[in-house]
């Protein structure tokens with residue numbers, strides 16, 4: 001068997017192991033299913049009435065924000081699960097087997113990515129329920145989902161990197177909240193950024209979450225509601241979003257492999 | 267004549283910070299034989315096993331397993347070994363069968379082969395009826411047996427087990443010993459660590475005794491026992507102050523002058539063939555009151571105490 005077929009086969013075996021973990025503990029999926037649905041309802045019916053969006057309906061504006069916010073919080077699940085797994089002896093056994101070592105991380109990421117895809121489906125359905133629609137051609141819509149799925153994968157690897165960098169699983173939650181909370185709220189995700197104080201507005205304009213949210217809205221044909229003087233990245237959100245995604249993957253994946261090697265050196 | 271070697275080490279050492287957990291370990295384990303690594307907590311047993319199973323890199327020295335160097339050819343070593351670590355190394359959230367199938371697949375068995383092998387081994391370790399139970403819902407001893415079965419999935423030529431029988435009941439321990447003997451009879455090389463002299467005695471062709479990371483004795487079980495004397499006598503004295511007098515009184519029946527006192531209990535190495543009545547007579551003659559006389563096989567503690575004493579007294 002060639003090296004790449006072994007890698008693929010081993011990745012599948014280990015992805016199945018991680019999916020089985022999710023099947024045994026389905027609560028693991030709450031933060032990519034129930035939680036964002038609650039957010040959708042909360043913003044649509046509680047805050048939504050007070051938020052005005054230029055050129056459109058708030059419910060249609062909201063869904064792009066919730067989708068990207070959920071993907072960004074998607075760093076948490078993979079981070080916690082890899083940190084928990086590394087504390088178990090089973091990783092030692094895997095390291096004594098003639099398998100490809102990268103398969104351990106790839107299998108983990110693949111299984112976690114399934115959670116991401118599930119979140120996209122659940123949120124699209126709950127979006128439709130609150131009145132969101134896609135007003136774009138099929139190719140743009142597909143491009144929108146492809147970009148979201150890719151960004152979700154980048155977040156899985158970023159979460160894995162966090163999980164590999166901390167000493168205990170509890171720390172993942174703290175780091176994820178401390179970082180993801182501000183960058184998702186100080187962005188175009190929930191409110192138009194025109195009304196923000198200058199410093200926050202600048203932050204929001206250059207924030208990759210804003211880029212991704214705006215790219216999603218653009219591809220789905222939803223209201224975008226940008227400041228007239230928005231900087232170049234926000235004016236070209238699809239390209240910039242794809243670059244951010246590629247950039248995060250290009251940095252996080254090799255760093256994860258390196259950290260994993262270092263973490264399991266003795 | 268040259269014997270094929272299953273495991274070799276030369277000057278193997280491991281340092282953590284400025285603490286040497288293992289020093290100058292030289293081993294030569296012939297293929298198809300059993301080496302017992304014996305030692306107390308912290309002796310360096312796990313450290314040695316982790317190096318030999320490619321989990322940890324040696325600070326000094328070299329080691330080969332099935333002819334492959336553990337440092338420079340770790341990938342090849344991994345195709346030849348089965349491992350059970352000291353702690354649990356199975357996945358608690360998977361069933362016993364799913365664990366073994368996963369290990370089989372990652373050891374390059376086909377899906378069908380992996381299933382057959384898993385069922386075979388579960389049967390062999392007496393867990394067939396628990397095959398579909400999640401491992402974290404098995405008892406500690408059952409989990410240990412799944413772990414041991416996992417190390418046999420690939421039918422490896424070299425097996426390394428770190429304190430394999432810890433937590434097993436006596437019957438399961440016997441079963442495991444038999445299972446290991448079968449595999450060794452078919453040519454498997456086995457390295458196992460243990461804190462029990464009896465276990466090493468039962469299984470090992472060669473025993474290496476580690477203490478504070480260094481080898482303090484090695485040889486066949488018979489050689490080791492003859493060095494330390496096989497039998498021990500524990501005398502519980504009515505008055506602890508009599509310990510020295512009792513030692514002198516019993517000296518004619520002692521194998522060596524190596525005696526030890528722990529509270530009211532005096533322990534001596536007993537000369538083979540000594541009759542109990544003679545001991546009682548000696549004590550009675552010296553007017554020493556003994557509450558209890560207990561004759562037993564030497565334990566690891568005795569081996570240590572004797573060997574470490576010999577180290578200090580130049581021959």
Ligand SMILES: Nc1ncnc2c1ncn2[C@@H]1O[C@H](COP(=O)(O)OP(=O)(O)OP(=O)(O)O)[C@@H](O)[C@H]1O
Pocket residue numbers: 266282286287305306307308309310311312313314352461
């Ligand atoms: N990763 C580590 N970092 C620092 N010290 C370590 C590490 N691993 C082991 N040691 C030290 O090395 C020594 C040998 O440990 P080792 O685990 O090899 O002992 P052992 O013979 O297996 O003991 P036990 O019977 O308790 O399992 C101990 O003093 C231990 O504290």
Ligand SMILES: [Mg+2]
Pocket residue numbers: 311312313352428
């Ligand atoms: Mg140990």
